[in-house]
Structures are given as C-alpha cells and as structure tokens.
Amino acid sequence: MAVLEVHELTKRYGEGESEVKALDHVSFSVEKGEFVAIVGASGSGKSTLMNMIGGVDVPTTGSVKIEGKEIAKMNESELAIFRRRNIGMIYQFYNLIPTLTAEENIMLPWLLDNRKENKEKLKEILEMLKLENRAKHLPGQMSGGQQQRVSIGRALINDPAFILADEPTGNLDSKTSQEIIDLLKYTNQKFHQTLLLITHDEKIALQADRIITIGDGKIVSDEVIKP
Amino acid sequence: MRITAKLALNQIKRNRYRTLGAISAIILSTALTTAVFCFITSGNTMLVSFLGEGYGEYGGAYQSLLLVPAIVLGLLIFVMSVTVISNVFQSSANQRINEFGILKCVGGTTKQIRETVIYESIWLSIVGIPLGLVVGLGVGFLGVQITADFISELNDLQQSIIMRPISVSLSFNVTPIAFLCSAILSFFTVLYSAYKPAKKAGKITALSCIRGFGEVRMKDMKIKNRMWIRKSFGFEGILADRNLARNKTSFKPTIRALAIGILLILSAGSLLEQARQMQEYMDPGTRDIMMDYASSRIYRMNEVTGKEEEIILKPIHSSEAELVTQRLLEYGDIQIKGIGYDNCTYHAIISKDYLLSEMIEALGEDFGQEVELDVELMVLDKNNYAKVCEAAGVPEGSNILLNYYKYNDNGYMKHIVPFSESIEELSLQKANGEITMFSVDGFLPEEQVPSYVTALNEKPIRLIVPEAEVRFYDWFCHPEDEAAYTQHARMVSEEFFPTYTDDSYVEEGFTVRISREDTMVKVLNIAIVIAEIIIYGFVALLLLIGLVSVISTLSNNVMIRAREFAILKSVGMTTKGLKKMLICESVICTLRAVVWGVPLGILIPYVLNLAIRKVVPIIYEIPWLLLITSVGIIFFLILSVTFGAIHKLKKQNLIESIRMKTD
Structure with a gap:
C-alpha cells in the first residue's frame, strides 16, 4: 500500500522572465516501510519537494496524498494537526526549541495535542536514542549529534506514517553522521516506518532501499537498490 | 502547564532586558491609570462634600470637569501604552520567528502560536500590574497631597472673592472599585497590545523556519539614494538609510513614541504659556x-x-x-x-x-x-x-x-x-x-x-x-x-x-x-501651578513609557544586527565608520519623529489659541526654546541608547558574531 503518492507536482517561483521552476511535474509513490533517499545537487529542487510533502509549502499544481488524504485540500488548522500526528520531520539544523529540555522537545507533538505524556514510550525513545542522561538538558547544552538525536525522537514520538529527513547529517562530522543514519535505519526496521531522506551525500544515499535522483526540478532516475 | 504558556514563560526568562522593559512599561502604564483614578475619586469626594450628592445645580458641569480630562488623559495613556507595549511584544515575536516556525513544522496551529504570545502578556501582567497599582497609589497620593496644599491656599482667596466662607479640601481617597477598574483597564491595555503581534505571529509560515538563517529578505522595498544623506554622511549614511527602510516596522513604534513625546512637550508647554499670558493680561499691575x-x-x-x-x-x-x-x-x-x-x-x-x-x-x-x-x-x-x-x-x-x-x-x-x-x-x-x-x-x-x-x-x-x-x-x-x-x-x-x-x-x-x-490673578496663578504639576507630571510619566520603548527597540535592534556589524567590520569598515552609520541612523530617526511631532505639537495649541484669541488678546507663539530642547534631548537619547548597545557588542568575537544565528 502506498503511504505517499506524489502526482504531477510542480512548483514555480516568480513570474514572467524571472520565473523559476523548482519542481516540474514530479510523480512517484512510496510504500509503507520503504527507506527512500532523494538525492540531487544544490538547487535541484529536493528541499522544495520535501516542503511540499511535509505540507509546509503549497504546490503550484499537482497533488500530494499521504495515506490517501490529499494535503492541499486541508485547511491550515487541519494540516497542522495532520502534520503533528502523521509526519515526523528532521532538519539539518535540528530546529529544536532552545528553551525546552531534550525530553520536552521530544514530547512537543504530544504537548501541542494536550495529550497526557506516555512515560514508557518516552523512556523507550530516550533509551533508543541514548539520551537518558541528557533528558533534562537544554539544546544549547548538547552536542550537534545529540541535538539531532533529539529531533529524531521528536519525529518518532507520535508513530507517524513516515519520517521526512532533510539533510539530517549535513551539519555533523562523518562519525556522528553514520551514527544518525544507523539510528534512522534502525527505527525504519524496528517500527516498520517509512523514511524519506534527502541528501547530497552518495555514500549515505546508498544505504537506502531506493534512490530517487532529482535534477532541475525533475526526476532524473528512480532506482530500487535493495529490493 | 500548557506548552504555549510554558514557551511564553521561557521566552520571558530568556530575554531579561526585554522582560524588564516590558514590565517597566506595564508598571508605568498601570501607575498612570491608577494615579488618574486616584485623582478622579479624590476629586469626586471633594466635590460631593462641597456640593452634595449629584454636585447640586451644576452637577453636569462639575462631572464634565472631572470626566473630560480623565477621558483625555486615559486615551493618551492608552495610545502611548499600546504603542510601547505592543512594540515590545512585536520585538519578542520577531525574535521567536524561528520557534514559531518549528512549532508549525511539528504541528502547532495558528491558534497555538497566537496563544503563546498572549500568554507572554499574561505572565508579564501578573508581575507588572500589581507593581503598577502600588506605584500608581504612591504617585496619586503624592499628586493629591501637592494639589491639596494649593487648594487650601485657594480657599482663603476664594472667600474674599465670593463672600462666602468655603472649606474645600482635597484628601487622598481611592475606592476598591476604582482600584479594580484601574487593574482591569491596565490588563485590557496589555492584552490589546499583545493582540496584533500575536495575530501577526500566527501568520508566520513554517517555511520561514526551514529557509535557514541569516537570509536577508526585503519585501517591496524601494531603493532610494538620498543625495543629502550621501553628501552629509557618505556611504555609511546610505547604509543607515537602507537599514531604517528595511526595519521600518520595528522603528515605527519608536518613532511614534518619540513623536508623541515631542507633541506632548510642545502642546503642554504652549498651553501653559498661554495660561501665563492670560494671567499677565488679567494682572492689573497694582496691588491696591x-x-x-x-x-x-x-x-x-x-x-x-x-x-x-x-x-x-x-x-x-x-x-x-x-x-x-x-x-x-x-x-x-x-x-x-x-x-x-x-x-x-x-x-x-x-x-x-x-x-x-x-x-x-x-x-x-x-x-x-x-x-x-x-x-x-x-x-x-x-x-x-x-x-x-x-x-x-x-x-x-x-x-x-x-x-x-x-x-x-x-x-x-x-x-x-x-x-x-x-x-x-x-x-x-x-x-x-x-x-x-x-x-x-x-x-x-x-x-x-x-x-x-x-x-x-x-x-x-x-x-x-x-x-x-x-x-x-x-x-x-x-x-x-x-x-x-x-x-x-x-x-x-x-x-x-x-x-x-x-x-x-x-x-x-x-x-x-x-x-x-490681584486676588483673581493669584487664584489664576495657583490654578496654573496646579495644572503645571499635573500636566508635566503626567507628561513626564508618559514620556518614561516612551523611553522604555526607545531603549528596548534600539538596543534590541543593535543586538539583532550584531552579525551585520561583524560582516561590515570583516570587509573593512572601521569602528569610526560604524559609529558614523549609527549617528546617521539616530539623525534620521530624530528627523522622522520631528516631522510628525513638531507640526502636530504646533498645530494643536495653535487651533486652541484660535478659540482663546476671540476672548482674550493672546497670540500663539512657537516655543522655540522648548522645541530645540525637546528635539535635542530626543537626538541625544537615541544616540546614547544606540552607543550603549554598541558598547556591549564590543565584547563579542567577530567570527562568533558572523556565525551567529539571527535569534
């Protein structure tokens, strides 16, 4: 069953002569549990694609369906709640709230939902991320790798339909980068979670089940490397 | 505690200077409102004891005597307070753009973003309003006591004029209802001030977080090359002008607060000068x-x-x-x-x-x-x-x-x-x-x-x-x-x-x-002195609120621009050049405040004089000394606040500043 269906997705910026096509009729689908790497050079349109899938940007034409629901048809509030419960997002610069502790940052989607905290689930995630000793620390008191693990925890806490990771290792050294990728692969296998990873690092991309290459806003290739 | 309330509380703890500024503005605003209420209730008690319930035959006129100035002063307090407090919240919200973006990315709704800004105002009110009420009681008490001394002097003079022994005495009196009204009005003012920044913050898109840091976005800004700025301040002047244009929104409330300051000083000074002229006109010159x-x-x-x-x-x-x-x-x-x-x-x-x-x-x-x-x-x-x-x-x-x-x-x-x-x-x-x-x-x-x-x-x-x-x-x-x-x-x-x-x-x-x-002249003189104390006291406190805005915005602006200054220095701008740029910004800021404040500060007393001159031969004259002094003070104020903030930046490492995020 396709968790994600992207159909004829196009995004244009500007008008007339200054018009830029960031995405040009992009179509693909992702099955549940798949680990897909989206690769491309800088400015190829991969981040724009991720923003469209994450529902933080609006396509010019085309559609994005997550678990059969077209996100463009949702209003702002519905989309925010949908994103909170169904999509886990991981960014290059971690994007943690600097005034909240590691565990509060992880629990943020719950807290926004006014849900009672599930201590067991939180403990499980903290242990998996090896952050038990850092739970009460603020982001500013942690290393880049630890901060990225917190953001992974935040993405996992709600058992989302899939995880979107935009250059999650772009700000980390090679050793920490591999640790993060291993962690993502582990969660992908353990929770049978769909993972969409955007990277320009070929070595990292090769660890995925499938690689979609984007160039000039179009899909250049779509290869399954680990069937 | 709700996450939105917690985030607001964290923001307050994180930015101590701005929190201090916001609380000071709330304290001053509440204090002024409370002081006005103290005057109304004390004045009401005085009139009731003198004229009886309902103020007797001319009840309506006496009520207007109390209510009209109270409403005018209340409106002035509201406008100034909203301008200043709103600016503090806006500045805080601007700093939290990244946080709002993150919240949106992880599923925060527009309502929740708004809520967190509103919570900030509630937390600040919890501290600021009670303190303001206490300060207001003190200011009101002092004001009423000073006025009461003059009123007892008036009693003696009035008796010789109206041939009736009178004992009007003003004593400090504040009712629980007035106290409550003051607190409610102040809370409403703070909430109203936070509403616009909250609404604006709710509109921030998740993209603004994702698009990265240090990205300069200038929306629909027309690039102007003002010759007089280039000639007077060189390239640094052009940079200053562009910066003011770019940060129009954050400078706007500061300029507005400064303009209101100039307007109040000029209007109060001119009106009291006209009252003095009226006193001179009525003075018979002899003391027979x-x-x-x-x-x-x-x-x-x-x-x-x-x-x-x-x-x-x-x-x-x-x-x-x-x-x-x-x-x-x-x-x-x-x-x-x-x-x-x-x-x-x-x-x-x-x-x-x-x-x-x-x-x-x-x-x-x-x-x-x-x-x-x-x-x-x-x-x-x-x-x-x-x-x-x-x-x-x-x-x-x-x-x-x-x-x-x-x-x-x-x-x-x-x-x-x-x-x-x-x-x-x-x-x-x-x-x-x-x-x-x-x-x-x-x-x-x-x-x-x-x-x-x-x-x-x-x-x-x-x-x-x-x-x-x-x-x-x-x-x-x-x-x-x-x-x-x-x-x-x-x-x-x-x-x-x-x-x-x-x-x-x-x-x-x-x-x-x-x-x-000269009894009448003496009565008028005392009335003018009372008016002077009340008006100048009020204007001074109102200006203090404005000052909070100026300090908060200008120092925050310099801090936010630390990265920009570091970049300018890294490409060879000298400290002298940087100072020149900031002096130019201060000059342009002052000029903008002057452009609004001075004409209005001249126009309002002039229009009032048009009515006065039909009755007494008093002509409005532009108070040049007051004008030059107020403009000079404002320029000095902007400059010293900016340089104070710059001095703090000196401790920062150049490379660290360049690498820092905008938050």
Missing part, C-alpha cells in the same frame, strides 16, 4: 486694597420697546459714594481713588461722521449713517474728578468723553482714537426708550486717562459725568498697613451698608467686598 460695591441686576423684556433691559436693583449714587470716600479718608495719610460705573443701562446712537476711520474698521459691521454703541457711564470721587477735568481742560461739572478705545483684534490688543472731537453732545438711550442728552464738554486721550479708570473689557463709549447713579463703585487705596486699613474699610462698609457677613448680601440686591486687587 479694593473695596467694591456691586448691585445685583435683573433682566426683563420691555413691553413698550420689546428690548431686553437690565434693571439695577440697588444702584449707588455718586454723592453717597463720596460720603464713603470721605469716611475712608479719615483713616489717615492715604489717597483714595473712587470710581463708579454703569455699563448696562445706556447705549448711544452715533453718526458715522463722528467716528474716525480706525473706529469704523474696529466696529467691522456694515452699518449705515448711524451706529448703536454700548455706553459706560462713569463717576469719580470728587478729588480725582477735579484732576480729570483739569487734564481735559474743562471746568468741574463737565462731561468728559474718553477718546480712546482698546479692543481685542483677533488676539492683538489694539488701542485707537475712536471719535472726532467735533462731538458736542451724546444722546443716550435706555432699553425702555427713554432718552437723555449729555453734552460732551471735553475729551481725554488715552495717555491722560488714570490707570484705575481702565478696565479689561471696555465699552466703546466711556463718559465721565459729575454725578450719576451707577451699578458698581470701587474704592482703591494703597496703605502702608494693609491689615489696619482693611479693618477700617470693613468698619466703613458696615456703617454705610447693612451688616451681612455672608453671601446673603446678594439677596439684598448688592454686595460689598474688601480684597486685594
């Missing part, structure tokens, strides 16, 4: 002891002529007044100047041929060959009448026309010679149609008219006659021992006029008072 007799009058419509006539109930005849004069002179080595006048009985119809051109111009109306003019019939004590006759070159027993007329020509006091000396007689007519002919035996030009004969509002025709029944009679004296003479005068007054000790004189149809000539 005056005993004055005034008859009551009634108005009625004359059935025969259909004209409204004034009936003098108890006129005093010049011969009786002369007896009083002689009796007063018995005090010893003094001079008495006695003058009686009736300015409500007669009018004269005079031919245009007797009017000089300046008088025709002064009368201004379109009239035919004849004009009807009001008449003031005057009598003097025997001695002074003789002197006046001598000055006019006529024998005693003559009628003398004062040949000058002074009038308020739309703010300017004009002195003119009104009549041709060919007038031989005047036909004076009463409202009942009765005509009396008065011969004009002599003329007295202005320079020969004794000063005690002049009055504030004079009638066009003033005729000194040897004897007449008049409505008013004043006896002026300048004794060495004022107290002893006053006692003598009181004795004479009781001897000639029935002994009444209070305002039941009025019921008898006349009043007799003994007072110093």
Whole structure:
C-alpha cells in the first residue's frame, strides 16, 4: 500500500522572465516501510519537494496524498494537526526549541495535542536514542549529534506514517553522521516506518532501499537498490 | 502547564532586558491609570462634600470637569501604552520567528502560536500590574497631597472673592472599585497590545523556519539614494538609510513614541504659556486694597420697546459714594481713588461722521449713517474728578468723553482714537426708550486717562459725568498697613451698608467686598501651578513609557544586527565608520519623529489659541526654546541608547558574531 503518492507536482517561483521552476511535474509513490533517499545537487529542487510533502509549502499544481488524504485540500488548522500526528520531520539544523529540555522537545507533538505524556514510550525513545542522561538538558547544552538525536525522537514520538529527513547529517562530522543514519535505519526496521531522506551525500544515499535522483526540478532516475 | 504558556514563560526568562522593559512599561502604564483614578475619586469626594450628592445645580458641569480630562488623559495613556507595549511584544515575536516556525513544522496551529504570545502578556501582567497599582497609589497620593496644599491656599482667596466662607479640601481617597477598574483597564491595555503581534505571529509560515538563517529578505522595498544623506554622511549614511527602510516596522513604534513625546512637550508647554499670558493680561499691575460695591441686576423684556433691559436693583449714587470716600479718608495719610460705573443701562446712537476711520474698521459691521454703541457711564470721587477735568481742560461739572478705545483684534490688543472731537453732545438711550442728552464738554486721550479708570473689557463709549447713579463703585487705596486699613474699610462698609457677613448680601440686591486687587490673578496663578504639576507630571510619566520603548527597540535592534556589524567590520569598515552609520541612523530617526511631532505639537495649541484669541488678546507663539530642547534631548537619547548597545557588542568575537544565528 502506498503511504505517499506524489502526482504531477510542480512548483514555480516568480513570474514572467524571472520565473523559476523548482519542481516540474514530479510523480512517484512510496510504500509503507520503504527507506527512500532523494538525492540531487544544490538547487535541484529536493528541499522544495520535501516542503511540499511535509505540507509546509503549497504546490503550484499537482497533488500530494499521504495515506490517501490529499494535503492541499486541508485547511491550515487541519494540516497542522495532520502534520503533528502523521509526519515526523528532521532538519539539518535540528530546529529544536532552545528553551525546552531534550525530553520536552521530544514530547512537543504530544504537548501541542494536550495529550497526557506516555512515560514508557518516552523512556523507550530516550533509551533508543541514548539520551537518558541528557533528558533534562537544554539544546544549547548538547552536542550537534545529540541535538539531532533529539529531533529524531521528536519525529518518532507520535508513530507517524513516515519520517521526512532533510539533510539530517549535513551539519555533523562523518562519525556522528553514520551514527544518525544507523539510528534512522534502525527505527525504519524496528517500527516498520517509512523514511524519506534527502541528501547530497552518495555514500549515505546508498544505504537506502531506493534512490530517487532529482535534477532541475525533475526526476532524473528512480532506482530500487535493495529490493 | 500548557506548552504555549510554558514557551511564553521561557521566552520571558530568556530575554531579561526585554522582560524588564516590558514590565517597566506595564508598571508605568498601570501607575498612570491608577494615579488618574486616584485623582478622579479624590476629586469626586471633594466635590460631593462641597456640593452634595449629584454636585447640586451644576452637577453636569462639575462631572464634565472631572470626566473630560480623565477621558483625555486615559486615551493618551492608552495610545502611548499600546504603542510601547505592543512594540515590545512585536520585538519578542520577531525574535521567536524561528520557534514559531518549528512549532508549525511539528504541528502547532495558528491558534497555538497566537496563544503563546498572549500568554507572554499574561505572565508579564501578573508581575507588572500589581507593581503598577502600588506605584500608581504612591504617585496619586503624592499628586493629591501637592494639589491639596494649593487648594487650601485657594480657599482663603476664594472667600474674599465670593463672600462666602468655603472649606474645600482635597484628601487622598481611592475606592476598591476604582482600584479594580484601574487593574482591569491596565490588563485590557496589555492584552490589546499583545493582540496584533500575536495575530501577526500566527501568520508566520513554517517555511520561514526551514529557509535557514541569516537570509536577508526585503519585501517591496524601494531603493532610494538620498543625495543629502550621501553628501552629509557618505556611504555609511546610505547604509543607515537602507537599514531604517528595511526595519521600518520595528522603528515605527519608536518613532511614534518619540513623536508623541515631542507633541506632548510642545502642546503642554504652549498651553501653559498661554495660561501665563492670560494671567499677565488679567494682572492689573497694582496691588491696591479694593473695596467694591456691586448691585445685583435683573433682566426683563420691555413691553413698550420689546428690548431686553437690565434693571439695577440697588444702584449707588455718586454723592453717597463720596460720603464713603470721605469716611475712608479719615483713616489717615492715604489717597483714595473712587470710581463708579454703569455699563448696562445706556447705549448711544452715533453718526458715522463722528467716528474716525480706525473706529469704523474696529466696529467691522456694515452699518449705515448711524451706529448703536454700548455706553459706560462713569463717576469719580470728587478729588480725582477735579484732576480729570483739569487734564481735559474743562471746568468741574463737565462731561468728559474718553477718546480712546482698546479692543481685542483677533488676539492683538489694539488701542485707537475712536471719535472726532467735533462731538458736542451724546444722546443716550435706555432699553425702555427713554432718552437723555449729555453734552460732551471735553475729551481725554488715552495717555491722560488714570490707570484705575481702565478696565479689561471696555465699552466703546466711556463718559465721565459729575454725578450719576451707577451699578458698581470701587474704592482703591494703597496703605502702608494693609491689615489696619482693611479693618477700617470693613468698619466703613458696615456703617454705610447693612451688616451681612455672608453671601446673603446678594439677596439684598448688592454686595460689598474688601480684597486685594490681584486676588483673581493669584487664584489664576495657583490654578496654573496646579495644572503645571499635573500636566508635566503626567507628561513626564508618559514620556518614561516612551523611553522604555526607545531603549528596548534600539538596543534590541543593535543586538539583532550584531552579525551585520561583524560582516561590515570583516570587509573593512572601521569602528569610526560604524559609529558614523549609527549617528546617521539616530539623525534620521530624530528627523522622522520631528516631522510628525513638531507640526502636530504646533498645530494643536495653535487651533486652541484660535478659540482663546476671540476672548482674550493672546497670540500663539512657537516655543522655540522648548522645541530645540525637546528635539535635542530626543537626538541625544537615541544616540546614547544606540552607543550603549554598541558598547556591549564590543565584547563579542567577530567570527562568533558572523556565525551567529539571527535569534
């Protein structure tokens, strides 16, 4: 069953002569549990694609369906709640709230939902991320790798339909980068979670089940490397 | 605790300087509101004890006296507070853009983003409003005490004017309801101030977080190259101008607060200056002891002529007044100047041929060959009448026309010679149609008219006659021992006029008072001093609120631009150049505040003066000294706050600053 269906997705910026096509009729689908790497050079349109899938940007034409629901048809509030419960997002610069502790940052989607905290689930995630000793620390008191693990925890806490990771290792050294990728692969296998990873690092991309290459806003290739 | 409340609390803890600024603004705003409430409740208690519940006959007027200034002051507090507090929240929200973006990315709704800004205002109110209430009580207490001292001084003066022992006392009084109202109003002001930034914050898209840091976005900004800036400040000036254009939104409330400051200083200064001029205008210049007799009058419509006539109930005849004069002179080595006048009985119809051109111009109306003019019939004590006759070159027993007329020509006091000396007689007519002919035996030009004969509002025709029944009679004296003479005068007054000790004189149809000539001026002076204390105290506190905004915005602006400054330095800009750029920013900021504040600060008192000058000859003059001082202070303020913030930046490492995120 396709968790994600992207159909004829196009995004244009500007008008007339200054018009830029960031995405040009992009179509693909992702099955549940798949680990897909989206690769491309800088400015190829991969981040724009991720923003469209994450529902933080609006396509010019085309559609994005997550678990059969077209996100463009949702209003702002519905989309925010949908994103909170169904999509886990991981960014290059971690994007943690600097005034909240590691565990509060992880629990943020719950807290926004006014849900009672599930201590067991939180403990499980903290242990998996090896952050038990850092739970009460603020982001500013942690290393880049630890901060990225917190953001992974935040993405996992709600058992989302899939995880979107935009250059999650772009700000980390090679050793920490591999640790993060291993962690993502582990969660992908353990929770049978769909993972969409955007990277320009070929070595990292090769660890995925499938690689979609984007160039000039179009899909250049779509290869399954680990069937 | 809800996550939105917690995030707001964290933000408050994180930015101590801004929190301090916001709390200071809330304290000052609440304090001002509370102080105004203290004045209203204390004033209300004073009026109720003096006039009774409902303020008696003129209840509406007294209510307006309290409520109108309260509403005006309340509105000013609201506008200034909203401008300043809103700016602090906006600045805080701007700093939290990244946080809002993250919240949106992880599923935060617009409502939740708004909520977190509103929570910030609630947390700050919890601290600021109670403190403001306490400070307000202190300010109100102090203000009421100072005013109360002046009011007790007014009591003594008023008694000599209205012939009634009065004891108006102002004491500090604040009711729980007023206290509660002040707290509610202040809370509403803070919530309202936070609403706009909250709404704006809710509109921030998740993309603004994802698109990265340090990205410069300039929306629809027209690039201008102002020649005067380039010539005066060089390239640094252009940078400053562009920066102000880029940060228009954050500078706007600061400029508004500064402009309101200039406006308030200029308006308050100009209005009080006009009050001072009014006091000078009313000042008779002499400090004589005056005993004055005034008859009551009634108005009625004359059935025969259909004209409204004034009936003098108890006129005093010049011969009786002369007896009083002689009796007063018995005090010893003094001079008495006695003058009686009736300015409500007669009018004269005079031919245009007797009017000089300046008088025709002064009368201004379109009239035919004849004009009807009001008449003031005057009598003097025997001695002074003789002197006046001598000055006019006529024998005693003559009628003398004062040949000058002074009038308020739309703010300017004009002195003119009104009549041709060919007038031989005047036909004076009463409202009942009765005509009396008065011969004009002599003329007295202005320079020969004794000063005690002049009055504030004079009638066009003033005729000194040897004897007449008049409505008013004043006896002026300048004794060495004022107290002893006053006692003598009181004795004479009781001897000639029935002994009444209070305002039941009025019921008898006349009043007799003994007072110093400048009593009214003193009353006005005290009123002006009270107004000065209240207005300047209010303006000072309001300006303090504005100052919070200026300090908060400018220092925050410098901190936010640390990265920009570091980049400029890294490409070779010297510290001198950086300072030059900031001086230029301060100049442009001041100029923008001046452009709004000065014209309005001139226009408002000028418009008020247009109404005032119709009544008294007072002209509005631009208060140059006040203007230059206020503009200078504002420029110095902006510059010192900016340089203070720059000084803090010196401790930061250049590379660290360049690498820092905008938050």
